Amino acid sequence: MLGRCAARALGALRGLREGAPPARSPGPSRRLLSSEKVSEKDHSLPKPCWSKDMRLLFDQFMKKCEDGSWIHLPSYEDIATQRSQDFSTFIHAYFPTASEQINKEKLSQGRIFTRSFEDGLGFEYVMFYNDAEKRIVCVFQGGPHLQGMPGFFHGGAIATMIDATVGMNAIVSGGIVMTANLNINFKRPIPLCSIVLINSQLDKIEGRKLLVSCNVQSVDEKILYTEATSLFIKLNPEKEFHIKELVLNSAPPA
Numbered sequence: 039m040l041g042r043c044a045a046r047a048l049g050a051l052r053g054l055r056e057g058a059p060p061a062r063s064p065g066p067s068r069r070l071l072s073s074e075k076v077s078e079k080d081h082s083l084p085k086p087c088w089s090k091d092m093r094l095l096f097d098q099f100m101k102k103c104e105d106g107s108w109i110h111l112p113s114y115e116d117i118a119t120q121r122s123q124d125f126s127t128f129i130h131a132y133f134p135t136a137s138e139q140i141n142k143e144k145l146s147q148g149r150i151f152t153r154s155f156e157d158g159l160g161f162e163y164v165m166f167y168n169d170a171e172k173r174i175v176c177v178f179q180g181g182p183h184l185q186g187m188p189g190f191f192h193g194g195a196i197a198t199m200i201d202a203t204v205g206m207n208a209i210v211s212g213g214i215v216m217t218a219n220l221n222i223n224f225k226r227p228i229p230l231c232s233i234v235l236i237n238s239q240l241d242k243i244e245g246r247k248l249l250v251s252c253n254v255q256s257v258d259e260k261i262l263y264t265e266a267t268s269l270f271i272k273l274n275p276e277k278e279f280h281i282k283e284l285v286l287n288s289a290p291p292a
């Protein structure tokens with residue numbers, strides 16, 4: 039029998055297949071008031087700070103979602119809103135000593151790193167997942183606060199987006215994982231504020247180990263900027279969290 043989350047995820051997928059608009063409309067982009075729940079904004083939907091090209095690529099991928107081969111992955115600022123209390127509890131139980139050292143007061147201020155910048159200044163991205171091919175494509179528009187060498191992205195910012203993309207691929211394919219190893223070859227500098235495609239691919243699962251590779255290319259695929267390989271370790275070989283459904287169905291309740 040389908041769990042509630044899975045059923046809702048399938049419902050959401052059906053909605054996409056039928057060409058229905060995303061459950062939450064993008065709405066105007068603005069700074070949130072302190073009284074608002076930061077979590078209620080799906081950052082993977084178009085915003086005014088997205089360039090025309092970013093919007094075009096989003097539309098192209100949403101079209102590919104219509105037959106169900108690709109799935110749009112929603113993205114919120116706060117992992118706790120992703121219906122993930124069990125998930126947090128599990129992680130803390132896996133690392134009991136480290137968990138004791140977490141400042142519980144600060145925990146409520148926790149934000150997903152890549153979603154902690156003001157709109158347009160840091161990481162703007164949207165991911166699409168292909169279940170049959172175990173691939174994720176991330177359309178990434180980096181903002182001016184990600185500068186390293188003048189006029190180019192900081193390598194750490196590129197590494198962050200790579201980790202987020204291959205990490206999401208491993209999570210959706212394998213469950214609860216953590217990055218154990220990430221190898222990156224920076225082949226060409228990426229001009230600041232440009233849009234790139236991060237193509238990730240699950241290559242192999244060996245027991246608890248998931249190997250995921252990726253490359254970063256220009257939108258016209260003529261420039262190969264970066265290549266990476268990664269190793270993720272699954273933390274929940276026995277316990278099943280239906281994490282794919284959690285990710286797909288992570289919108290907060292209306």
Ligand SMILES: CCCCCCCCCCCCCCCC(=O)SCCNC(=O)CCNC(=O)[C@H](O)C(C)(C)COP(=O)(O)OP(=O)(O)OC[C@H]1O[C@@H](n2cnc3c(N)ncnc32)[C@H](O)[C@@H]1OP(=O)(O)O
Pocket residue numbers: 117120121122125150201202203205206209215216217218219245246247269271272273281284285288
């Ligand atoms: C609703 C919910 C939504 C949730 C969705 C939203 C999420 C929104 C975020 C998006 C995605 C972000 C993605 C970022 C993901 C991070 O950034 S994670 C943060 C960075 N990573 C870390 O902090 C991990 C630190 N490392 C560790 O804690 C531990 O080393 C690990 C990785 C958990 C592994 O420890 P362990 O579970 O005790 O496993 P262990 O027995 O040591 O190793 C298992 C096997 O792997 C091998 N192995 C382990 N490490 C390595 C290594 N480095 N190299 C080679 N082999 C290794 C071992 O040799 C062993 O092999 P076998 O003997 O079985 O053949």
